[in-house]
Amino acid sequence: MNYLEFEKPLAEIEGKAEELRAMARANKExxxxxxxxxxxxxxxxxxxxxxxxxxxxxxxQVARHPDRPHCKDYIEALFTEFTPxxxxxxxxxxxxxxxxxxxxxxxxxxxxxHEKGNDTKTRIERNFGMARPEGYxxxxxxxxxxHRFRLPVITLVDTPGAYPGKGAEERGQSEAIARSTQKxxxxxxxxxxxxxxxxxxxxxxxxxxxxRVAMLxxxxxxxxxxxxxxxxxxxxxxxxxxxxxxxxxxxxDLHKLGVIDRIIKEPLGGAHRARQETIASVGRAIEVMLKxxxxxxxxxxxxxxxxxxxxxxxxxxxx
Amino acid sequence: MNWITNYVRPKINSLFSRRxxxxxxxxxxxxxxxxxxxxxxxxxxxxxxxxxxxxxxTPRARFTALFDGGIFTEVKVPEPLADPLQFRxxxxxxxxxxxxxxxxxxxxxxxxxxxxxxxxxxxxAAQDFSFMGGSMGMYVGNAIVAAAERAVALKRPLVLFSxxxxxxxxxxxxxxxxxxxxxxxxxxxxxxxxxxxVVLTHPTTGGVTASYAMLGDVQIAxxxxxxxxxxxxxxxxxxxxxxxxxxxxxxxxxxHGMLDRVTHRKALRDELVAILRMLTNQPPAITAxxxxxxxxxxxxxxxxxxxxxxxxxxxxxxxxxxxx
Numbered sequence: 001m002n003y004l005e006f007e008k009p010l011a012e013i014e015g016k017a018e019e020l021r022a023m024a025r026a027n028k029e030x031x032x033x034x035x036x037x038x039x040x041x042x043x044x045x046x047x048x049x050x051x052x053x054x055x056x057x058x059x060x061q062v063a064r065h066p067d068r069p070h071c072k073d074y075i076e077a078l079f080t081e082f083t084p085x086x087x088x089x090x091x092x093x094x095x096x097x098x099x100x101x102x103x104x105x106x107x108x109x110x111x112x113x114h115e116k117g118n119d120t121k122t123r124i125e126r127n128f129g130m131a132r133p134e135g136y137x138x139x140x141x142x143x144x145x146x147h148r149f150r151l152p153v154i155t156l157v158d159t160p161g162a163y164p165g166k167g168a169e170e171r172g173q174s175e176a177i178a179r180s181t182q183k184x185x186x187x188x189x190x191x192x193x194x195x196x197x198x199x200x201x202x203x204x205x206x207x208x209x210x211x212r213v214a215m216l217x218x219x220x221x222x223x224x225x226x227x228x229x230x231x232x233x234x235x236x237x238x239x240x241x242x243x244x245x246x247x248x249x250x251x252x253d254l255h256k257l258g259v260i261d262r263i264i265k266e267p268l269g270g271a272h273r274a275r276q277e278t279i280a281s282v283g284r285a286i287e288v289m290l291k292x293x294x295x296x297x298x299x300x301x302x303x304x305x306x307x308x309x310x311x312x313x314x315x316x317x318x319x
Numbered sequence: 320m321n322w323i324t325n326y327v328r329p330k331i332n333s334l335f336s337r338r339x340x341x342x343x344x345x346x347x348x349x350x351x352x353x354x355x356x357x358x359x360x361x362x363x364x365x366x367x368x369x370x371x372x373x374x375x376x377t378p379r380a381r382f383t384a385l386f387d388g389g390i391f392t393e394v395k396v397p398e399p400l401a402d403p404l405q406f407r408x409x410x411x412x413x414x415x416x417x418x419x420x421x422x423x424x425x426x427x428x429x430x431x432x433x434x435x436x437x438x439x440x441x442x443x444a445a446q447d448f449s450f451m452g453g454s455m456g457m458y459v460g461n462a463i464v465a466a467a468e469r470a471v472a473l474k475r476p477l478v479l480f481s482x483x484x485x486x487x488x489x490x491x492x493x494x495x496x497x498x499x500x501x502x503x504x505x506x507x508x509x510x511x512x513x514x515x516x517v518v519l520t521h522p523t524t525g526g527v528t529a530s531y532a533m534l535g536d537v538q539i540a541x542x543x544x545x546x547x548x549x550x551x552x553x554x555x556x557x558x559x560x561x562x563x564x565x566x567x568x569x570x571x572x573x574x575h576g577m578l579d580r581v582t583h584r585k586a587l588r589d590e591l592v593a594i595l596r597m598l599t600n601q602p603p604a605i606t607a608x609x610x611x612x613x614x615x616x617x618x619x620x621x622x623x624x625x626x627x628x629x630x631x632x633x634x635x636x637x638x639x640x641x642x643x
Contacts, residue, residue, distance in 0.1 A: 162529075162548060162549065163557075164548075164549030164553045164554045164557045165554060165557065165558055166554060166558060166560075166562060166566070168548075168549075169547055169548065169549065169554065169566075169567060170575050171575070172533075172575070172576075172577050173529070173547075173548040173549070174528035174529040174532075174533045174546075174547070174548040175529075175533040175577060177529035177530075177548065178498075178502065178528075178529050178530050178531075178532075178533040178534050179533075179534075181498055181499055181502050181529075181530065182502050182505070182506070182534060184499070185499065185502055185503060185506060186506070201486075201495060201526070202495075202498065202525075202526050202529040202548065205495060205496075205498045205499060205526075206529075209498075209499040209502075221492060222491065222492060222495070223486045223488060223490075223491055223492060223494050223495040223526070224486075224488055229488050232488065233408040233409065233488060234408055234409060242408070243408070246404070246406050246407060246408060246491075247404075247406075247488070247491045247492075248404045248491045248492065249491065249492065254492055257403070257404075257492065257493065259492050259493070259496060306503045306506070309496065309499040309500050309503055310464065310500060310503055312493070312496045312500065313399060313400065313403065313457045313460070313493045313496060313500075314400070315400075316400045316402075316403035316404070317403065317404060317405065
């Protein structure tokens with residue numbers, strides 16, 4: 001288990017309980033169950049207290065937790081017959097974006113998402129979930145395919161942002177993101193997006209310009225990372241706590257602002273503590289959202305999606 | 320020495336104060352260091368007369384130079400909610416806004432206008448980099464939507480001059496949502512079959528480049544303009560190597576197939592007119608002065624807005640041909 005900085009006291013208690021149990025296993029005569037159970041109770045209470053009112057910056061940390069379920073985990077658990085489709089037909093296949101045909105509840109769909117990887121090797125291979133232009137162009141191709149064959153599109157968003165690299169810029173990062181957003185607005189099939197971790201700026205918008213956008217309880221969605229915002233506006237990257245606060249990047253604030261449609265509850269202690277449970281909740285949310293859109297005609301889907309984004313921003317936090 | 324202070328100085332002072340003299344008569348070109356007289360610089364559209372360096376130009380100055388006779392009508396932009404997030408960094412967002420408004424004399428970072436260029440009716444939007452870095456918040460989003468709607472209503476092309484550091488952080492997620500919003504605006508033009516020309520000026524970066532500024536039917540940039548998504552500094556920090564000369568500049572993007580043209584500001588107007596008239600299937604613009612219209616030839620046109628000037632131009636062209 002990887003502990004976050006603010007979970008340190010919790011790590012201590014859980015570590016002690018684990019130590020006791022290990023000792024008991026080595027020495028059968030010791031009776032430690034009572035003590036261990038007390039520690040467990042204490043740990044649970046602490047977890048409740050910690051997660052009751054997570055500050056925006058802590059939410060950012062939870063959203064980036066290395067053990068948090070990633071796109072690949074969701075696809076493996078929630079979809080069947082997943083058939084990855086690769087390449088942008090121009091330059092390369094971007095491994096930071098995975099996508100392909102799959103069945104959700106037997107219904108054929110197109111699923112696309114950012115994948116961060118879960119160990120050093122896969123993280124490098126996936127470029128930490130930071131897509132290059134090829135990733136967006138692959139997504140455009142897949143969305144187009146879905147549109148032509150009338151398949152709903154489900155996108156899973158989890159990216160720190162677009163990759164700030166030399167080649168990515170040379171090959172038209174901005175244009176690729178702009179076209180991907182445009183494609184999202186053009187397709188006559190239901191488009192559902194779930195922000196499962198980090199919704200980083202333009203890289204997220206390129207996938208999340210959807211009919212329905214849901215967010216996991218402790219995920220974040222923002223125009224800029226708190227660190228980036230702090231270094232520009234506070235001239236001090238260490239002010240990320242203040243920046244996270246000011247940016248209103250939590251699911252709760254975004255729901256109030258009308259930017260997202262639904263919040264998916266996470267288990268106590270965040271998605272990384274009960275991965276399967278989290279994945280199942282996301283599955284149920286996708287099912288509900290798909291059902292809401294299933295009877296809509298292609299024109300209505302396009303029209304509603306556009307209107308939704310045109311109307312956005314008319315209500316502030318106070319409303 | 321008393322008589323000098325008492326007599327000479329007041330005279331010189333009053334001589335200057337009586338005229339309306341701008342505070343800075345001279346501007347130093349940031350590129351070559353040449354001192355440029357303000358009037359000369361303004362006549363040259365803020366382009367250095369020595370090295371052709373393109374300096375920033377306000378939307379108002381640009382429109383005055385662009386539209387026929389400097390005449391244009393502003394298009395009203397719906398007011399968005401002020402400070403929706405109650406954002407506060409080291410300063411409060413409303414205070415930053417007030418300071419920017421005072422410094423620029425403008426309400427916000429984008430100006431939208433309708434008018435004619437070489438008798439070609441257009442709607443035009445220009446972003447103001449001097450207003451909080453031209454950043455795209457809800458007002459800029461509203462301005463682009465309003466410009467597109469006006470262009471569709473009048474059946475005119477839209478010309479957009481971009482200049483921005485990116486999305487306006489002080490509006491958080493709502494500034495990010497201007498990316499899809501402005502993309503919807505571009506789609507309105509596309510569906511109405513109207514040309515959408517983007518002129519990228521220095522600098523155009525971030526979420527602005529990754530939405531409406533890269534979706535033009537024709538993409539033109541001013542020389543040496545920085546155009547990118549992630550800025551050069553961020554990239555250097557990420558990849559830890561020196562970037563090539565001219566990286567992310569207009570000419571570099573042209574080489575990499577991201578732009579149609581890089582055009583000098585002085586040549587831009589003619590080029591826009593040529594492109595717009597070809598895309599909308601109109602005869603070439605008349606470059607010479609038009610003959611004074613004879614009284615009986617100019618009855619009050621009753622056809623609404625768009626068609627009137629478009630049709631009158633060829634009619635007059637024929638008239639001129641006949642005389643020749």
